[in-house]
Amino acid sequence: MRLIAKSERCSGCGACRLVCGLTNYGEVNPAMAALSIHGRFPAPGVYEISLCDQCGACAEACPVDAIEAQNGVYLVNADVCISCGECIEACPHGVMFDHARLDAPIKCTLCQACAEICPRDALVLEEA
Amino acid sequence: MTLTIQVAHSIRSVVNDLPKTIIVECTESKTLRQLAVDVGIPPILIVFGMINGVKKDLNDIIAANAEVHFFGTMSGG
């Protein structure tokens, strides 16, 4: 499975970010989300979604092998992570995030909560 | 033809004793307006109707089995 963004359908509501944080961390906090929405205003007046496509650049950059693929999904092992931030720098889509209250970076786990909730069908799952 | 009519809360809150769903059998095609009159919904309270999920004018005709929605008075913003 992979997550695809159909940004032309996005209305900027951000429910995806809120459900991401709530699902993966149990907190009402969009700053704990693993995707981001960019509003291009005033022109051209559209939204762009940035999300993880499981490219593995983060894993490659990690000096302690804290990021490994499981069934095609790269996951961060918080016990191994040393919070160096190299993965965040390396991510080509800017969708690895840190948060002051978390020990390891935030990364998409392909939990599918965002696609399930998006009322605009702007986040869809496809066979890889 | 069989028509399943869903009556929005915004109509039912103004006109008493209207059910949420009304099923009617019709032998001939008719306008949405006439359908509303037939089942006791004042057309003046309908902001728009939908036939099979497509927004329609009250003068549009229904000619086959369909699901019809009547939306009531709504405020703007």
Added chain:
Amino acid sequence: MLKGYAGRILRVDLTNEKIVRQSLPAKMAQNFIGGRGFVAKTLFDELPPDVDPLGPDNIFIAASGPLSGQFLPASGKTHFGCKSPATGGYGDSNLGGHFGPALKYAGYDMMVLNGRAALPSVLVIEDETVSIRPARNLWGMGSLSSETRLKEEMGEDFQILTIGPAGENRVAFACITHDFGRQAGRVGIGAVMGSKNIKAIAVKGTGSIPVNDPKALLEEGKRAYRNVRAKPGFTGWTPEGTAGITDWVARVGALPTRNFQTSYWDQHAKINGAAILRELKITDKGCYCCPTPCGKYGRAKTGLGHVYVEGPEFETISLLGSNCLIDDISEVAYANYVCDELGLDTISAGVVCSWAIECFEKGLLSREAIGKDVQFGDLESVVHLLECIARREGVGELLADGVKTAAQKLGHGSEAFAIHVKGLEWSGYECRNAPGMMLAYMTSDVGAHHARAWVLGHDLAGSSASVHDLIVSEGTGEHLPKSKVTGRAAKVIESQHLRPLFDLLGICRLQFMELGFEVENYERLYEVVTGKRMTLEQMLSVSERVWQLTRSVSAREIPGFGRSWDYPPERLMNDPVPDGPNRGHCISRREVDILLDEYYALRGWDANGIPKAETLISMGLADVAETISQWACHETT
């Protein structure tokens, strides 16, 4: 620890640059819920006596509610409050978008600003860090331009409020703009922000909102989204948003036309929702967590220029479109853009412009006074007036204080067609044959606004004795019978508690109002986030308490406040509608008195419309009851 709330109030003394963080009292959350409830309570408790709405001692409040920022449909609302520059009484204004949630993630349920910054400033809140920074050359810039600049400088993660030149120049109907097209439009809230030398407020929050049961919130939130998605209005209503009612409003003869001279315009199809989709729309633009984005962001191409703009919404279509006889959706959108950039409420601006144009037609305002000839149906006339108003230049100095004050100054009978109640210009529904809606406008606490109560459907139903008669009487272009004037108050009061409930909870009412998302769902959502049970009935009781409180605030703040402040303008009482479905209809002064008498009796107010002490006590407002006789003009029959 309070769950569902951020748990703190941020107080900023702009004069002394003092910042205080206070715990949110549990009693306040229990008795006033949030949002508008917090605004009303704070204004009553903290407004100094005889304060000038545009002076440093007025209070500027922004508050969210317990459901703001939560995982549920449309949790993005913020409620603002102040002593209103438009009316001199209770003032509040509601904003969609993303600001309230951001303030909550930063750790605050409410922000209260006192005093005045020494220089034009930007207030910046980034989690625990609060600073007042010089606005520098932002002062003088348009609202949208300022937000663009601040987003570039600070990053897209900040949620930003801005005022335009209108707010800086303290225009009585200046608004706050946010997210490139959302507004806190009414009561002159933008002027209060400007009077405090605050050009913008920028918030970024990375904290979590403590909730009682996050797992349950996840499930209930998902269920709520599935519910809304399954509603027929999800696909039926969303594409056109609020503009979708334009044709119907015309059909029922309630469309303000030509400065409310009449209530039907045969050009309505040129400025309706379908016209927006055809000519303007680029993006369905939504507020925080909203599944039914009603914002239509697009590009308008006119002879005066090409602009990007969010809108027009129905109200703007009504007051800047039909009310000014602008028959081109792109031109209505352009006027909308001008208002947004200048920082003017489109509703009040439309009414003020149409009044000015009528004054010109009648020879009460000259070409020299205005600076040019103006006429209905002319975008250039409207834009000229808007620019004068925002800068208080030329005729703008007269118009900038609102239509009530302008008409008082101009005289010559112009007050008769200054369409306002209490000094707030009338919004998008003409009601000479809609007595319930008329009563709603008359008794709305902030002045003539439809957000508090909306009962047009009941008025239409009330025009006939039976459903059969109602069915028979309807027809395209046909003449509507006169609507019954008695028995209107109960529905208005019910609506005045239900609609503002959403302003207390901090969420949008459109999923309930337009799509039929069952209002009982909010009981469960409230319980899941706060851990407390509150039935819908209990919530409505709080809303009723807030209603009595806002009336009391105005009774205290406005000298001589009472029944006389609840009347509609002369035009609506004296001039029958000349054409359209409601031709010949009018509401008489006698009928207005019938409406008010019935309303006051049900409200527990005296004949002058002042809450009785026993009513206030029964509402849990004993503190108000204690003092009301000192400052209110009671009258007994």
